[in-house]
Amino acid sequence: MKQNKALIASALGAVIAMGALSAAPATAASKEKCYGIAQAGKNDCASATGAHSCAGQAKVDKDPGDWKYVATGSCQQMGGNLSPKK
Template identity: 75%
Template sequence: MKASRTLIASALGAVVAMAAASAPAVAADKEKCYGIAMAGKNDCASAAGTHSCAGQAKTDKDPNDWKYVAKGSCEKMGGSLQPGKK
């Protein structure tokens, strides 16, 4: 019984470590793109401070709300890399 608990704990630890190690690699090929998020579809807090969490955008394409997109694609989508600009 003790050996199986140790094995399960080790496996869970490995999964958590792998997820943590891969997170920076995902972020490296992404950029914040302002002005493209649809209402309720933003990825995090508004640059203007109107809300503090993902999914709380009130209007479509607010220049202070953002989504992560593939690096180099933001401006092609009509967005901006800086908050508040269109």
């Protein structure tokens, strides 16, 4: 009986894990890089201009080379651009 419960629990865990993995690409697909809206220290990754190479290293607010992920279609409403300005 204990083996059946363990097997069921294991199978249920696998199903839940697979659901979580399949949801990630859908979430990532609904986002886009938005340049020129990141606050100092709150950018999502490397600068397009080469000023730095990592997240959280933006030195000034709204640098046109720094970006954040935003919901698809909302970048320009926020005053940003879909491509970096150099």
